Amino acid sequence: MLKTICKILVRVLIVAALGYAAACGYLYSQQDKILFPGNHTPADFKYSFDIPFEEVWIEVDGAKLHGLYYPAQIEEPKGIILFFHGNAERSQQFGESADVFTSRGYDYFIPDYRGYGKSTGKVTSEAQFLADIDRIYEWARTKYPENKIVFAGRSMGAVPAAYLASKHQPKVTVMIASFYDVAAMKDIRYPFLPDFLLNYEFPNNKWIAESKSPIYLVHGTEDKTVPYEHSLRLSPLAKAPHKHFSVPGAGHNNLQDFPIYHQILYHILKLDEPA
Template sequence: MASLLPLMRGVLLAGALLASGCSSLLFYPMSPWVQNPARQGLDYQDVVLIHADGLRLHSWWLPAATDEVAGTVLFLHGNAQNISTHLMGVAWMPAAGYEVLLLDYRGYGLSEGRPRLPDVLDDIQLALDWLQSRRRSDAPLVVFGQSLGAAMGSAVLARPDNRDKYDCVMLEGGFANYQDISRDIMSKSWLLRPFGPFVRAGLPRDLQPEQQVGALAPTPLLILHSLDDSIVPFAHGERLAAAAGEGSEFQRLRGEHISAGRDPAVQARLATFMQGACRH
């Protein structure tokens, strides 16, 4: 019986993926925090964004630690945990003059609801609209998405009504295609591999990141991807770069998945891009 447990777990997981519309493959939310910005010596405020239907989303606002604000950053984290575990990716930005909004999608951290596509795109839209309504006229608005946040952010930013709401985009560790990344992930497990075609059939086909990034042109776009990425293969970054249009740049990195914000050299690269390309 014990030898059957791994197989049973695999079958149950696959069944859960199918029953949930495959959202479980994309979203791995965590409620408890592991830290808050104060533990990193950062000033912050809790911001609650409220959808028209009453759904409440929690976020952190990090004010710039400089007299002059260089810009505003909307940070869209990856698919696992919550903003407390992704904080270090942007913790350096306030000292560089940037104010940052870290959004927890529905079901993550203190945010209400259950994450699933396309509903989570409405959370990103709400955050973008909130920032647009309070933005400084002389400070650019930058959208920085990592992994799944890069994929979902691209879909929202590509909407025609949003074209004037942001000034530049940075996408790190993003994938090019929902079906392809699910194949990459599920092929690592012989238990899940047989269920791959069913899962891929339930994933969105009209929100493919490699179809969205081209629509961002001519907005300045920086795509970053690590050659060492063990979660999203480097080929996905190359595909996004190939699909991106005028005004795009591609930066090859070293190191693990979405670890750019922890590397001072990459921080300098991001700051250079925001200072040079992101003009409002």
């Protein structure tokens, strides 16, 4: 009887060990796809918006990044907003809201990462991704000095915003629904797996502490994808002027449905609210 029980326990342990090893292997090998699943747009797709726009191409190592650029609708623009989208989105989704910024004096540029929109290639490492972000910033600097550039991003897009803010001194940085770092997100989905399996860090916590320009964090209190607590942890790390804004009742993908969210953005960017 005892021998039978021992055999069963050994088998259970073997199955558990194999399952754990498989989970570790999956996380280690699939991180690129987990973090950047891609959202491609056909190369011949014709965009159509109610306001003027341009398609912009930026050469990067081994690929071309594509983005949509909406020039300000005034003669002397206040600057440019670099908006970085989430990892399930693409630039064309934000065209309908571009008028909010261009009509109030800002150029508005939404680049697509590799594998998103019309951008070619795919993201394969943190270093590659951040190098691409540096190139996007260089493109923006051909148009404006850094103190007239706004870094903004939501969810995964808050990563490039925080990264650039740690290296430069923009007019302001806006981090929307941002996570603490990749390890903290891993703990939500795979809490039983060790951090050393991670090939990506995306340390928003480190970058926000290194930023020297004003930083604003905006987060929905009912966000189930990136918990609200993440931005609450990030906010006190900032040494530069900063403020945390809550959007009561908002989740991860419906912030735009809450009037207070738009009021917060108008306040941060010092825009007149629409009549």
